Amino acid sequence: MARFIFITGGVVSSLGKGLMAASLGALLQARGYKVRIRKFDPYLNVDPGTMSPYQHGEVYVTDDGAETDLDLGHYERFTGVSARQSDNITSGRVYQDIIAKERRGDYLGATVQVIPHVTDAIKDFALADQSGEDGDLDFILCEIGGTVGDIESLPFMEAIRQLRNELEPMQTLSVHVTLVPYIAAAGELKTKPTQHSVRELASLGIKPDILLCRAEHELPEGERRKIAQFCNVRPEAVIQALDAPSIYSVPLQYHREGLDSEVLRGFGITDAPDPDLSAWEDVTDRYFHPEGEVTIGVVGKYVGLQDAYKSLNEALIHGGMANRTKVHIKWIDAEIFEGEESELAAALEPLHGILVPGGFGERGSEGKIASVRFARERKVPFFGICLGMQMACVESARSSGHGSASSTEFGETEEPVVGIITEWMSEEGLETREEGGDLGGTMRLGAYDAALSGNSLVSTIYGGETTISERHRHRYEVNAAYIPAMEKDGLVFSGMSPDGLLPEIVERPDHPWFVGVQFHPELKSRPFDPHPLFAGFIHAALEQSRLV
Incomplete structure (x- = not known):
């Protein structure tokens, strides 16, 4: 069975969880592991297909016809693994499926509730389809949209909590992406937002194993130890994530900061091969030169x-x-x-x-x-x-x-x-396609x-x-x-x-x-x-x- 990495975010949105997931997937691939990345979107739309691009950005389409979040584009571009219908789910899709089952009588008259019915559906989604294009997967990365504390994301957080209890102790890992802002007037980095975010996550029953700290300035060793102490993680598990000159620099940057090594350590993997990052070195060389x-x-x-x-x-x-x-x-x-x-x-x-x-x-x-x-x-x-x-x-x-x-x-x-094809096909005497076609x-x-x-x-x-x-x-x-x-x-x-x-x-x-x-x-x-x-x-x- 695959190992699961759950990726959450706190403090503010747009911290780059999707890019982080894509980069981590690429780094694990570079060590020879097979990966797949999934996105849990808490909004109530069934999919983003009818959402305004100004609201949601582009709609990313998979080979099998799913209209998905644009983060799946990052996943594909960084790993080369084609996404599937099973790699993106929304609250709307979960509730739609549950209500359809309830109307059919599948629950045999039981009261349908968030726990266990909604959380079970989310867990089933996370655990399904664990095969890759060339065999069983080694890692499944699951990104939770939104930020910790959002009302709409609570069922997903609860599902993660349950999975971490139900799966083997070394089979899951929690990575929390947070912000360490720089207050120019004080000339200081502030760790308190990260502390509060981790505390909020802990109140939901989820203890993060690794903190990825987004920052505009270098994170001094003293601040890193302070975050580790107050957030109950090892200092080595506090990874700084500075703004990068290009998104294609991020995998190499995260590797230098030790993200992939710390993830493998969290799973107790000590014999992983060194990563082959030559493809990413070539990409960045072409971009910057x-x-x-x-x-x-x-x-x-x-x-x-x-x-x-x-x-x-x-x-x-x-x-x-x-x-x-x-x-x-x-x-x-x-x-x-x-x-x-x-x-x-x-x-x-x-x-x-x-x-x-x-x-x-x-x-x-x-x-x-x-x-x-x-x-x-x-x-x-x-x-x-x-x-x-x-x-x-x-x-x-x-x-x-x-x-x-x-x-x-x-x-x-x-x-x-x-x-639309039916508007002109019959007029020109062209043969129509079989029922169920285009x-x-x-x-x-x-x-x-x-x-x-x-x-x-x-x-x-x-x-x-x-x-x-x-x-x-x-x-x-x-x-x-x-x-x-x-x-x-x-x-x-x-x-x-x-x-x-x-x-x-x-x-x-x-x-x-x-x-x-x-x-x-x-x-x-x-x-x-x-x-x-x-x-x-x-x-x-x-x-x-x-x-x-």
Whole structure:
């Protein structure tokens, strides 16, 4: 059976529990262990799929179609282990399942209560699915969202307490992430918030084994011993976590501070091999020692909160690492391009590449289409993702004479170049798919295959592959009836669904680099394995930078 590491946070939110979990998982992997990381979210939404990006950040989608917390993106990027449906649960999901059972009579008339029914469901989630991609897991890391003391997180804390009693003594470990603030007026680090946070956790019956102390300044030995004494842990178990220049520095930094060694000691493991951190050393070397630089404009809808495009941001950085290039990202609100043409040129001319990302709704759509037109006419490397590809198709259709081309997502249109598949499939005499497929107003979620055309740019980018698998999150599709018109305009459909009905990839051969994809390649990019589309896009942008 796997060993469990429970990760909690105190004092304030946004301390980086997710990044800490991802880094610890990477360090244990570097020692040869098999790991999986899970996220417990206390909010009452069933999943984040319907939550505003401004509230929650991006929705991270797994291969098996789960809409999950963005922390799972950190987990995947740092460990390379693909997340599953079983790796993220919310209070809403727990209560939904329990109420469904109660309505079916599964509890045989018993009174349904937080203890034991809710806590048992949480424990079942934690203990389930202990197999990895290559065998049984050695460690399962469980991150509890929110902070200690939150009302909504109490059932999760109680479940942890019970598990620590029910499992073997050396089978669980508690890591508490806390804050040691620096008071500038006094010129001192203050340990009292950490003491209170640990006391709050202890009042719930959970004694932390390791404290990870976030701080802006070095934690002196005296302060470390003070924390250890008042919080009832060994001084070596008080790990300082200083602000890092890059998130990709964090695994190496935590290793230097002894986090992984202290975790293994907590489990009584004394014969662990030394970690092989060469991959992380290469990643940080590429990040901190670039040989070129480019500026990429991301023309989107949610640019006011960068967490809304977290995976996209990281994938662009990975593309830069692949080319030893520093990537400067300029976030541009698409709505500003719905006015004067001069504003469009002033904002986009200095860029070496233009990326239009995914999103939902009409707001900013005309600005995105204008950005596509600018990239096409000015021969600037262009990358369209999900809605970005759809806007590239609408722009192409308009360019070929279909002046009212649009998407039915934005309202009624005479020329639905983009629509829900049932809106155009029957009209064109195309065969509908089997019941239970991708039809109707449901989201197309998770990994789907695409067939690539030979002698195309994307085929070369993917190393000559004829079939690829990428993750999707969308409801609308490009209308296949308009393909001839767009091909006449010079747009090539170089990737289609295996049945040939749904466009997956478009490109322009008469352009330095113009690619649109219906899927989200950013979700599968890793710092030590950059996605080839992002590597190719940044390479094209680097070539563009040498022309200006």
